[in-house]
Amino acid sequence: MLTQEQINFYNENGFLHIPRVYSAAETQELSDEMDRLVEDWAFTSPGWSGPWRQAYMDPETEQKSKLTAMHDLHFYSSAWARAVINPNLTAALSDLLGPNVELHHTTMHIKPPQTGHPFPMHQDNPFYGHQDGRYIDVLVHLDDTCHENGEIRFLAGSHKMGHLDHITQTADGPCTPHLPTDEYKLEATVPVPAKAGDIVIFCIDTIHGSYINQTKKPRRLVRMGYRNPDNRQVYGQSFGRPGLMVHGYRDRHQGDEPFSQAA
Numbered sequence: 001m002l003t004q005e006q007i008n009f010y011n012e013n014g015f016l017h018i019p020r021v022y023s024a025a026e027t028q029e030l031s032d033e034m035d036r037l038v039e040d041w042a043f044t045s046p047g048w049s050g051p052w053r054q055a056y057m058d059p060e061t062e063q064k065s066k067l068t069a070m071h072d073l074h075f076y077s078s079a080w081a082r083a084v085i086n087p088n089l090t091a092a093l094s095d096l097l098g099p100n101v102e103l104h105h106t107t108m109h110i111k112p113p114q115t116g117h118p119f120p121m122h123q124d125n126p127f128y129g130h131q132d133g134r135y136i137d138v139l140v141h142l143d144d145t146c147h148e149n150g151e152i153r154f155l156a157g158s159h160k161m162g163h164l165d166h167i168t169q170t171a172d173g174p175c176t177p178h179l180p181t182d183e184y185k186l187e188a189t190v191p192v193p194a195k196a197g198d199i200v201i202f203c204i205d206t207i208h209g210s211y212i213n214q215t216k217k218p219r220r221l222v223r224m225g226y227r228n229p230d231n232r233q234v235y236g237q238s239f240g241r242p243g244l245m246v247h248g249y250r251d252r253h254q255g256d257e258p259f260s261q262a263a
Contacts, residue, residue, distance in 0.1 A: 001088060001091035001092040001094075001095055002016075002018075002092050002095040002096070006018075007095055007096065010096055010201070010203075012156075012157065013154070013156045013157055013190075013206075014154065014156065014157060014158060014159030014160070014202055014203045014205070014206035015154045015156075015190075015192065015200065015201065015202035015203070015206055015208075016200070016201050016202075017192050017194055017198065017199075017200050018092060018198065018199050018200075018201065019194070019195065019197075019198045020195075020197055020198060021086065021088045021089055021092075021140075021197065021198065021199045022083070022086065022140070022197040022199075023197065024197065026083070026086075026197070027142065027196050027197040029079045030079055030080065030083055030140070030142060030222075031142045031196070031220070032079075033073075033077045033079040033080060034073075034108065034142055034220055034222070036077075037070060037073060037076060037077060037108065038068060038070075038108075038110065041070050041076060042068050042069060042070040042108060042110070043068070043069065043070065044066050044067065044068045044069075044112070045066065045067060045069070046065065046066060046067070047065060047066065047067030047117040048067070048117070048119070048120070048175075048176035048178070049175045049176050050120070050167065050170065050175035050176050050178055051167075051170055051175070051181075052120035052167075052178050052181050053065070055120075055181040056118045056120060056181075056186075056211075056212070057118065057212065061115055061212065064115040065115045065116070065117050065118070065212065066112050066115060066116065066117060067109070067110070067111065067112075067116070067117035068108070068109075068110035068112060068218075069107065069108050069109060069110070070107070070108045071105060071106070071107050071108075071237070072105060072106055072107075073106045073107075073108060073222060074103075074106050080106065080222070083140065083222075083224075084103050084106060084224055084244070084246060085244070085246045089138065089199065090246045090247040091247070092201070093136055093138075093201075093226050093246075093247065094247045094248065096136060096201075097134055097136060097226065097227070097228045098134070098228050098248075099247065099248040099249075100228060100229050100230075100245070100247065100248035100249055100250065100251065101226050101227075101228070101229075101245070101246050101247035101248060102226065102227055102228070102229040102242075102243040102244070102245055102246070102250070103224070103225070103226055103243040103244040103245075103246050104128065104135070104225040104226060104227050104233075104238055104243045105128070105224070105225045105237060105238045105243075106222055106223065106224045106225075107222070107223045107224075107225075108220075108221075108222050108223075109220075109221045109222070109223060110218050110219065110220050110221075111149065111150050111212070111213035111218060111219040112213065112218055113213065113215060113216050113217055113218055114213065114214060114215070114216060115212065115213070116149070116150060116212060116213030116218065116219060117212070117213075118150060118209070118210055118211050118212040119208075119209045119210045120178040120179070120181065120209055121155070121178065121179045121181070121184035121185070121186065121189075121207055121208070121209040122166060122177060122178045122179055122207065122208070122209065123158075123163070123164055123166070123179075123204065123205050123206065123207055123208075124137055124204045124225075125163045125204045125205055126166045126168070126177035126236070127177065127236050127237055128204075128225065128233060128235075128236035128237040128238060128239070129163075129233065129234045129235045129236050130204060130227060130231050130232065130233050130234065131231055131232050131233075131234060132231050133159060133162065133203050133204060133205045134227060134228035134230070134231040135203070135204035135225065135226070135227040135228075135231055136201050136202070136203060136204070136225070136226050136227075137201065137202055137203075137204065137223055137224070137225050137226075138199050138200075138201050138223065138224040138225070138226065139152060139194075139199060139200045139201070139202075139221050139222070139223055140199055140221065140222045140223075140224060141194045141195065141196050141197065141198045141199065141200070141221060142196055142220040142221065142222070143196055143217070143218070143219055143220050144193070144194070144195050144196055145193050145194055145219060145221075146193050147191060147193075147211065148213075148214050148215050149213045149214065149215045149217070149219040150210040150211045150212055150213045150214075150219055151191050151192060151193040151194070151210065152191075152192050152194075152200055152202075152208060152210055152221075153186060153189035153190060153191050153192065153208060153209055153210055153211075154189055154190050154192060154202060154206055154207070154208045155184065155188060155189050155190075155206070155207040155208070156189075156190050158205070158206055158207040159202075159203040159204075159205040159206040159207075160205075161205065162205055163205060164179065164205075164207075166178055166179055167179070167180060179207065184207060186209050186210075186211065189207075189208070189209065204225075226246070227243075229243075229245070229250050229251070230251070230253075242259050
């Protein structure tokens, strides 16, 4: 699926934009199902907590900023179940993770119009910690992205630093993991705008973030996480549950037991 040039770019930078993974018809179906899921199942909240909010937003915007989200869309929608096993996607992932690829989770991220939630600089490992970097997050784009609606942005090559310590505690209590705003700045990142139907992939250790949505339309993405099944999870979202094998085979290692069949 991927050219050697694309593989080299990912290995060097920790991210890659792959256009037109989903056809126009598939993208429209996923978009329609997304709207239905928002109506029936998703929740809207102030989003991530922490002192970074004051660094990214003025007080009035910070009070209004929202994020619409839900987890595991493929448990609710057959269209999204098909999306996670898309052969173009899984072939690309196998070029980077190896022949065996396991789905870990899917999560909706919608930035509502005008005050849609920005994201501070962070890695994804603090949210679903794994032993190593053989984990790729995939952003499925349902809308075209640009600076005005908060496209994804990366600190190129930052995955080579491995797992970093994040701020998780303030004087007021726990907060959402993020990196210090005085050390890691959005201004230093590479913007990666994409079209609906495109994907942008990145390593679990690649530092990334995004600006607020300033437009009058929502910015809709779905993050789908995949790993080499030998890269074992140690904590966080979806910990302890097996994922669907979307490419290859789950090898058995010493000490592995079949998954529980208990009622």
